[in-house]
Amino acid sequence: MGYLEINPHDRPDICTVMVKAVVALVAGDVVVWDPTAKDGISVNTTTTADSPYIAGVIVEAIDAGKYGKMQVSGFCPTVKIDGGTTDVAADAILATSAVAGYAYTATGTAGTILGHAPTAVASKTTGAAYIKLA
DSSP states (O other): OOOEEESTTSOTTOEEEEEEESSOBOTTOEEEEOTTOSSSOEEEOOOOTTOTTEEEEEOSOBOTTOEEEEEEEEEEEEEEEEOSSSOBOTTEEEEEOSSTTOEEEOOSOTTSOOEEESSOBOSEEEEEEEEEOO
């Protein structure tokens, strides 16, 4: 069922893919590939910081068990970033956080990186990020 959509908005840097939501997801949710699913397209939120299963950012609301779009590269203005306890600095490298659905400053290694935040984030909010999974 999955498909790759390159340049969906006349932006050569933006790439989205179709995924299946394990739980209901909203735009901006940072998600991981579900390691228990056997289909290779199911995504879920996680409370594991620096998860090696990082998949991308949801770009539209998706009901549980349904399909929708996830962004895997390019500028995304709607990433949920957790700058609530400790600020996320400008140009911080982002990964999954301990708060489900949010990104936070990465402390891990390659394979856990979502992208980077071009500006500082001082609260739990929706912010911008350049997505480049690495």
